[in-house]
Amino acid sequence: MFQLSDIKLSKQSPTSPGANTVPRPQIPPVHVNEQHTLPKSDEEEDISAAEISLLQKIVRKGLVENKHDIEVQRKDPTSPLYSIKSFEELRLKPDLLKGVYAMGFNAPSKIQETALPTLLADPPQNMIAQSQSGTGKTAAFVLAMLSRVDPKKDYPQVLCLSPTYELAIQTGEVAARMSQFCPEIKIRYAVRGEEVPRGSKLQEHIIIGTPGKVVDWGVKFRFLDLGKITVFVLDEADVMIATQGHQDQSFRIHKLLPRNCQMMFFSATYENDVMEFAEAIVSSPVIIRLKREEESLNNIKQYYVMCRNQDEKYSAIANIYGVVSIGQAIIFCHTRKTASWLAEKMSQDGHAVALLSGELTVEQRISVLDRFREGKERVLITTNVLSRGIDVEQVTIVVNYDLPIDLHRQPDCETYLHRIGRTGRFGKSGIAINLVDGFRIHQYPKAN
Numbered sequence: 001m002f003q004l005s006d007i008k009l010s011k012q013s014p015t016s017p018g019a020n021t022v023p024r025p026q027i028p029p030v031h032v033n034e035q036h037t038l039p040k041s042d043e044e045e046d047i048s049a050a051e052i053s054l055l056q057k058i059v060r061k062g063l064v065e066n067k068h069d070i071e072v073q074r075k076d077p078t079s080p081l082y083s084i085k086s087f088e089e090l091r092l093k094p095d096l097l098k099g100v101y102a103m104g105f106n107a108p109s110k111i112q113e114t115a116l117p118t119l120l121a122d123p124p125q126n127m128i129a130q131s132q133s134g135t136g137k138t139a140a141f142v143l144a145m146l147s148r149v150d151p152k153k154d155y156p157q158v159l160c161l162s163p164t165y166e167l168a169i170q171t172g173e174v175a176a177r178m179s180q181f182c183p184e185i186k187i188r189y190a191v192r193g194e195e196v197p198r199g200s201k202l203q204e205h206i207i208i209g210t211p212g213k214v215v216d217w218g219v220k221f222r223f224l225d226l227g228k229i230t231v232f233v234l235d236e237a238d239v240m241i242a243t244q245g246h247q248d249q250s251f252r253i254h255k256l257l258p259r260n261c262q263m264m265f266f267s268a269t270y271e272n273d274v275m276e277f278a279e280a281i282v283s284s285p286v287i288i289r290l291k292r293e294e295e296s297l298n299n300i301k302q303y304y305v306m307c308r309n310q311d312e313k314y315s316a317i318a319n320i321y322g323v324v325s326i327g328q329a330i331i332f333c334h335t336r337k338t339a340s341w342l343a344e345k346m347s348q349d350g351h352a353v354a355l356l357s358g359e360l361t362v363e364q365r366i367s368v369l370d371r372f373r374e375g376k377e378r379v380l381i382t383t384n385v386l387s388r389g390i391d392v393e394q395v396t397i398v399v400n401y402d403l404p405i406d407l408h409r410q411p412d413c414e415t416y417l418h419r420i421g422r423t424g425r426f427g428k429s430g431i432a433i434n435l436v437d438g439f440r441i442h443q444y445p446k447a448n
């Protein structure tokens with residue numbers, strides 16, 4: 001029978017050649033109920049009331065414990081929030097420093113403290129960086145992007161690629177807030193829905209977009225002169241270089257960049273082969289890499305519930321809805337179809353939920369996300385489209401209605417880490433609940 005440990009152990013390779021060989025940390029073995037790991041009798045239909053009550057207790061306890069002891073974490077050298085320097089010591093321009101403080105950032109996180117001196121050094125250095133979800137990577141590369149702009153030149157100098165529309169918008173908003181005291185710096189989105197008049201050239205200093213639109217503007221129509229870009233940021237770099245569509249487009253863009261363009265690759269995860277590939281396309285990069293056992297965050301507590309079939313999964317989710325919605329929750333499904341089905345069924349059963357999937361238009365998607373950010377909706381059902389980068393501070397619970405699997409139907413550990421990283425942002429506590437549909441997963445072909 002399928003065991004959760006199959007997922008935990010399926011990708012145990014060391015993080016880098018010659019690096020330690022400590023296996024990936026195990027998902028804490030907290031069974032919501034041991035009985036769910038055992039085959040049930042045919043008459044037994046649903047998860048029992050006792051099991052649900054235990055699950056509810058876990059969620060409630062997690063929510064109560066959700067205290068943000070950020071200062072304590074800052075002093076712990078093993079924490080991703082640990083830093084010994086102040087933002088002043090990172091030699092940011094005064095107006096950017098003001099922006100950082102206006103955002104309420106008191107001290108840098110580990111990745112910010114480590115990456116920024118290299119990103120801002122002269123001559124510019126290339127970097128491939130890894131840091132856990134929610135630990136301030138966006139702020140790190142956005143500060144570097146803003147620092148590198150020469151506002152006197154009226155053409156794009158910085159290009160940042162994101163895998164999704166929502167993430168590009170979010171990054172643009174962070175950049176806008178951080179540069180609130182630098183009104184001379186102009187930022188432009190290159191995403192679906194944005195248009196440029198034929199024959200014109202972009203004049204904004206920073207372009208933040210998705211690969212398809214940037215190919216249109218930079219490669220096909222030449223609204224954007226890629227040959228003048230001095231800083232190229234690849235956010236969620238591993239998925240951008242490993243996923244077929246993104247890869248083709250990112251490479252077409254990459255090919256037109258000047259040889260001395262500074263490259264900044266960021267992600268919370270890099271599989272070994274993806275890292276090797278990244279190293280092959282970025283010349284002499286400074287690499288910041290996590291050990292395998294550092295990739296998951298201690299502040300996110302992970303649980304799983306063994307469910308025998310769809311009915312049990314639905315039962316589990318419907319029964320924990322009440323506690324889940326005390327905070328804010330994101331429920332991940334494998335397909336749009338499941339997400340729509342679940343949203344509809346839960347709504348019919350009287351549970352208020354929002355749905356965000358690739359079926360919606362980008363405007364609808366951003367509006368659903370805005371409402372969720374504002375707390376107007378407490379439970380959001382979605383797919384992998386929101387698995388990476390999206391930062392909604394108040395998300396206390398992530399539920400994997402379906403565990404993530406890749407195109408070959410193998411456990412997708414990277415997506416798992418990104419999904420659960422939608423909670424536990426910047427040292428906050430979070431809970432991840434995995435509904436393990438043992439019987440269906442059991443049918444998947446075994447890894448070699």
Ligand SMILES: Nc1ncnc2c1ncn2[C@@H]1O[C@H](COP(=O)(O)OP(=O)(O)OP(=O)(O)O)[C@@H](O)[C@H]1O
Pocket residue numbers: 104105106107108109112131132133134135136137138139140267268388389390391393421425426
């Ligand atoms: N130095 C800081 N002090 C306080 N809060 C910070 C600091 N840096 C970032 N944050 C906040 O922490 C949260 C997570 O940051 P961010 O989105 O940059 O993380 P990330 O590492 O890019 O995450 P992901 O891997 O999910 O893309 C954001 O809400 C951000 O505003």
